Amino acid sequence: MSTIRFQALKETAGRKPVKVEELDRKSAIFGSNVFNDKAMRQFLTSEAYQAVKGAVQYGTKIDRKLADYVAMGMKEWALSKGVTHYTHWFQPLTGTTAEKHDAFFETSFDGSDPIEKFAGTQLVQQEPDASSFPNGGIRNTFEARGYTAWDPTSPAFIFGTTLCIPTVFVSYTGEALDYKAPLLRALNAVDEAATDVCRYFDKNVKKVTPTLGWEQEYFLIDKALAASRPDITLTGRTLLGHTSAKGQQLEDHYFGSIPTRVLNYMRDLENECMLLGIPVKTRHNEVAPNQFELAPIFEETNLAVDHNSLLMDVMQKVAERHDFKVLFHEKPFQGVNGSGKHNNWSLATDTGINLLGPGKTPMSNLQFLTFFINTIKAVYQNEQLLRASIASASNDHRLGANEAPPAIISVFIGQQLTKVLEELEGVSNGKLSPEEKTDLKLNVVGKIPDVLLDNTDRNRTSPFAFTGNKFEFRAVGSNSNCANSMTVLNAIVAKQLKDFKKEVDALIDSKKMKKDDAIFNVLREYIKETKNILFEGDGYSDEWEVEAAKRGLSNNKTTPEALKARVSKEALALFEELNVMNHVEVEARYEIELEEYAKKIQIEGRVLGDIARNHVIPTAIRYQNILIENVKGLKEIFGSKFEEIGKEQIFLIKEISEHISGINSKVEEMTEERKKANALETAEEQAAAYCNKVKPFFDVIRKHCDKLELLVDDELWTLTKYRELLFTR
Ligand code: ADP
Ligand code: MG
Numbered sequence: 139m140s141t142i143r144f145q146a147l148k149e150t151a152g153r154k155p156v157k158v159e160e161l162d163r164k165s166a167i168f169g170s171n172v173f174n175d176k177a178m179r180q181f182l183t184s185e186a187y188q189a190v191k192g193a194v195q196y197g198t199k200i201d202r203k204l205a206d207y208v209a210m211g212m213k214e215w216a217l218s219k220g221v222t223h224y225t226h227w228f229q230p231l232t233g234t235t236a237e238k239h240d241a242f243f244e245t246s247f248d249g250s251d252p253i254e255k256f257a258g259t260q261l262v263q264q265e266p267d268a269s270s271f272p273n274g275g276i277r278n279t280f281e282a283r284g285y286t287a288w289d290p291t292s293p294a295f296i297f298g299t300t301l302c303i304p305t306v307f308v309s310y311t312g313e314a315l316d317y318k319a320p321l322l323r324a325l326n327a328v329d330e331a332a333t334d335v336c337r338y339f340d341k342n343v344k345k346v347t348p349t350l351g352w353e354q355e356y357f358l359i360d361k362a363l364a365a366s367r368p369d370i371t372l373t374g375r376t377l378l379g380h381t382s383a384k385g386q387q388l389e390d391h392y393f394g395s396i397p398t399r400v401l402n403y404m405r406d407l408e409n410e411c412m413l414l415g416i417p418v419k420t421r422h423n424e425v426a427p428n429q430f431e432l433a434p435i436f437e438e439t440n441l442a443v444d445h446n447s448l449l450m451d452v453m454q455k456v457a458e459r460h461d462f463k464v465l466f467h468e469k470p471f472q473g474v475n476g477s478g479k480h481n482n483w484s485l486a487t488d489t490g491i492n493l494l495g496p497g498k499t500p501m502s503n504l505q506f507l508t509f510f511i512n513t514i515k516a517v518y519q520n521e522q523l524l525r526a527s528i529a530s531a532s533n534d535h536r537l538g539a540n541e542a543p544p545a546i547i548s549v550f551i552g553q554q555l556t557k558v559l560e561e562l563e564g565v566s567n568g569k570l571s572p573e574e575k576t577d578l579k580l581n582v583v584g585k586i587p588d589v590l591l592d593n594t595d596r597n598r599t600s601p602f603a604f605t606g607n608k609f610e611f612r613a614v615g616s617n618s619n620c621a622n623s624m625t626v627l628n629a630i631v632a633k634q635l636k637d638f639k640k641e642v643d644a645l646i647d648s649k650k651m652k653k654d655d656a657i658f659n660v661l662r663e664y665i666k667e668t669k670n671i672l673f674e675g676d677g678y679s680d681e682w683e684v685e686a687a688k689r690g691l692s693n694n695k696t697t698p699e700a701l702k703a704r705v706s707k708e709a710l711a712l713f714e715e716l717n718v719m720n721h722v723e724v725e726a727r728y729e730i731e732l733e734e735y736a737k738k739i740q741i742e743g744r745v746l747g748d749i750a751r752n753h754v755i756p757t758a759i760r761y762q763n764i765l766i767e768n769v770k771g772l773k774e775i776f777g778s779k780f781e782e783i784g785k786e787q788i789f790l791i792k793e794i795s796e797h798i799s800g801i802n803s804k805v806e807e808m809t810e811e812r813k814k815a816n817a818l819e820t821a822e823e824q825a826a827a828y829c830n831k832v833k834p835f836f837d838v839i840r841k842h843c844d845k846l847e848l849l850v851d852d853e854l855w856t857l858t859k860y861r862e863l864l865f866t867r
Pocket of ligand 2 (some may be wrong): 353480
């Protein structure tokens, strides 16, 4: 066995669960490292406190003087907790979080007057030298400055000994260079649009808050084993490896008892989350071996997105203490399930109503139906844009791969709600008769709550499912920043609600219809129009692909295909109308995502080529030499009869040679295709070439390598095997 594989296995076998300190009760420590309401009341003047509150609730600006007071309070709070540094914490388009730490410490140039300082200006704005973040050409090098600006709606927090201040990241000319800025604008758009629509039902509603509860799936692999695999180290997934004789077929992992080492990791992680105010609640084993899930209580969407980004960072850091590595990749192992990040989404009013939760009265149910049907319409009209929002090189492995929702976007609503929609469809055109209205109120709308309570049929194959009181967007990738999908979902719903309001108002004004007549009329038309997006069957089946094509739904299987929807005329107009992104910002993002796609495939191609040539082929030759020696020996002993006696060995020698030459020639061809792809002019062409010309070699090369893994003596094989990666913990 190679030294590295042997060492890794030995290290892993000797691991003991790391002891985790029992902290106080969760409710007692929750948020103690967050500059939350309690901390603000203690450390801010009432004027400064009101300023922050106003900014959070109504988006009012905080002036310079008050910002100074807030900074002072924040600093005092942080110092009282042993903090030495602060950072603007932001989410550039690299997909990870970024931070640059500065000490509170200041002194004059001769070293006198040392002091801890933090001014309002430092809180409000920073200029990280940001020319090395992806910007899609927005910032020319001569204008390389970008700046981060404080987002008071997401509270500052302490991690380690650093005060982290959530910020947006924008170019000097004001274009968004991060995930947060467009998200905030989309949330604002849906708040305005939804509040307007709510007022048909309740004049007291002043604000609508989109809510998000994500469910994070991940793999946990021993650190030493992960480090022994160059593919995991460099790409986050295995590029080769024969499937383990035992995989997930016994279905013995899902919800099974959690191994002690893992449980200790989870407890440690949960403690950290509590301190950071991330309300994690659920933990369990997932379907694949060494796969797990963690889910919080849902929150306001911007905060939930920040918490997910922060969590992914914290998960990796806590994993180090437990000698684990977290794999967030959507498909780290072939042949077992990949990981997703379900995004549970709804809209809540400041009057305490969940707009996607059926109510108690016919009127509140009509409100529910309004938001329910408008969401379906938004998805129907923008299915391609929604698909684009979850597109990435890694998520391509999952979508449509018979284990995750397909690349076709459809909506599942369940039998009972399907029936409700069918009945609503029969509503007569124009004004409704009193009898019809009574019937609707009593027998259709009035019945919804009873109906939903026993609505237990949950279709796990749907990418976008209604689950009782929220929609669950299931096609989101485990490794993605949910801001991307949430920006699009909230924006398309905002646009739809605006259009709905216009249509209803038009009926009220020009046709002199009553408000509820008008609403019923518009909803009826929507139900008719959007039928094609509703699908209750098996989303993994081949029949669905055929059926979806007939319905005119898109089935964009690869990222370069899917991303095109981002820059369609309709998409550009939609984002511009809502002030979510202007066309420069959208086009820059398109460019960045294509580049990222091409780079990911490029790196995978290089790593695969290296491993195949530097690990697999030399090992195969070593084993082949042993076989050759063996055959030579047989010849010595058995003379001319050796060919009969050594038949299998000779066959193996030939087989190994075939795989070796297969690998060599395919790696060669793949390298040529990479060169051609690199020479192409535009990001679009490059991404397409990497997708269609380079990527197809991966499977072919892998097949040869995996066959060799089966043939070659286990003692000689250098790469840690699937059974070791997946079943050691
Ligand atoms: P599952 O989908 O696994 O059956 P649940 O239905 O309990 O689990 O919820 C899954 C996630 O949905 C949790 O993170 C939960 O916080 C979130 N969730 C529940 N209600 C809402 C809501 N109104 N808005 C957003 N997320 C929600
Ligand atoms: Mg779920």
